[in-house]
Every structure is written in C-alpha cells, then in structure tokens.
Amino acid sequence: MQYNFSNFKLEINKIAEFLGKEYSQLNIGRASPMILDSVSVDSYGSRMPLKNVASVSIEDPKTLRVIPWDKNQIKEIEKAILAANLGLSVAVDGSGIRAIFPQLTTETRQTLVKVLKEKLEDSRITVRKERERIWDDIQKLEKEGKMTEDEKFRAKDDLQKVIDEINQKLEEVFATKEKEVLG
Numbered sequence: 431m432q433y434n435f436s437n438f439k440l441e442i443n444k445i446a447e448f449l450g451k452e453y454s455q456l457n458i459g460r461a462s463p464m465i466l467d468s469v470s471v472d473s474y475g476s477r478m479p480l481k482n483v484a485s486v487s488i489e490d491p492k493t494l495r496v497i498p499w500d501k502n503q504i505k506e507i508e509k510a511i512l513a514a515n516l517g518l519s520v521a522v523d524g525s526g527i528r529a530i531f532p533q534l535t536t537e538t539r540q541t542l543v544k545v546l547k548e549k550l551e552d553s554r555i556t557v558r559k560e561r562e563r564i565w566d567d568i569q570k571l572e573k574e575g576k577m578t579e580d581e582k583f584r585a586k587d588d589l590q591k592v593i594d595e596i597n598q599k600l601e602e603v604f605a606t607k608e609k610e611v612l613g
Contacts, residue, residue: 432585433581433585433588433589435588438560438564438589438592439592441560442557442560442592442596443596443599445553445556445557445596445600446553446596446599446600446603449549449550449600451464452549453546453603456545456546456607461489461490461491461492461493461529461531462488463486463494465494465518466494466496466511466529467479467480467481468514469510469516471483471484471503471506471507472506472510473503480496480507480511483498483503483507484497484499484507484526485497485499489528492530492533493528493529493530493531494518494529494531495526495527495528496511496527496528497525497526498526501525504526505522507527508520508522508527511527511529517532518530518531518532519532534611539611539613542611543608543611543612546604546607546608546611547604550600553600554600557593557596557600561589561593564589565589568586568589569582
C-alpha cells in the first residue's frame with residue numbers, strides 16, 4: 431500500500447502561506463495596508479476589523495491613508511491603531527487618518543530579523559509536529575498489517591522529501607523577507 435501524502439502536502443503548504451502572511455503584517459518601513467489587518471476597532475459596542483469600518487490605501491511609500499466610512503469613528507480608529515503597537519505615527523485630519531511608517535534604524539532592522547527568525551522557527555516546529563503525526567500514522571498502518579516494513583521505510587523516505595521541500599520553501603520566504611528588511 432502506497433501512503434497518500436496529498437492531504438499532508440496541502441496542510442504543510444498552508445504553513446508556508448501562513449508564514450508569508452505573518453511576514454506581510456510586519457512593519458518593514460514601507461507602507462503596506464496588510465500591517466493594519468490585525469487592528470480591531472471598537473465600533474458601536476463591538477470589536478470589528480479595521481477593514482470593516484474604513485478603507486485603507488497607500489498614500490505614498492511611507493504613509494497609509496485610513497478613511498472611515500463613518501467620520502464619527504476617527505477617534506476610535508486612531509486609538510485602535512495606537513493600541514496595536516505597530517510602531518506607526520498617526521496623524522488625524524478632517525477626512526481621515528494618516529499612518530506614517532518611521533525610517534528603520536540598524537537596530538530596528540536587527541530586531542525585525544530576530545522576529546522573522548522566531549516566526550520561521552515557529553513554522554518549523556509546526557512542520558515537525560505534522561511530520562510526527564504522519565509518521566505515527568504510517569507506523570500504525572504497518573502494525574495493523576496494512577503496510578509492509580519496506581513500504582513503511584519507503585513512505586518514511588517520501589515523507590522526508592516532502593519535509594525537505596517545505597523547509598526549503600520556508601527558508602526562501604524568510605530569505606526574501608530578510609533581504610527586504612535589511613535593504
């Protein structure tokens with residue numbers, strides 16, 4: 431019996447996608463609307479994602495423009511952006527809010543690279559857990575007699591190939607973002 435890795439590959443690719451999304455939400459000194467994805471605003475008694483109460487656009491390479499659909503929400507949005515502690519400066523004007531990205535210092539860049547490495551390591555840990563889960567499943571199939579010992583070791587080799595591929599993909603995502611941060 432050949433072990434089917436298709437579901438495992440789908441799950442494992444989600445880890446790389448998640449890492450990319452996590453990286454996109456980091457402040458790297460350039461305006462990116464995705465950094466505000468994690469901001470939630472107190473809107474009429476409930477917490478809502480910022481994108482549900484305002485439009486976010488790039489005004490220039492260092493500035494995001496946040497225009498609330500209800501002008502009465504400007505103060506709440508300002509509070510939410512500041513409370514998210516994203517390292518952005520906020521300026522309020524008559525029609526909305528400007529979120530200004532500060533210039534990165536060498537120290538800030540090094541700190542960002544550490545955060546990138548931490549997120550990479552978290553992703554690797556998730557990959558290892560998934561690998562262990564699949565390996566346990568393969569061993570269980572062998573014990574139940576649904577797989578021979580040779581098939582088990584062939585499946586282990588195939589599993590390792592998939593793991594090596596995903597680790598390579600994670601490294602590439604990290605290297606790209608690190609290069610972007612270090613400029």
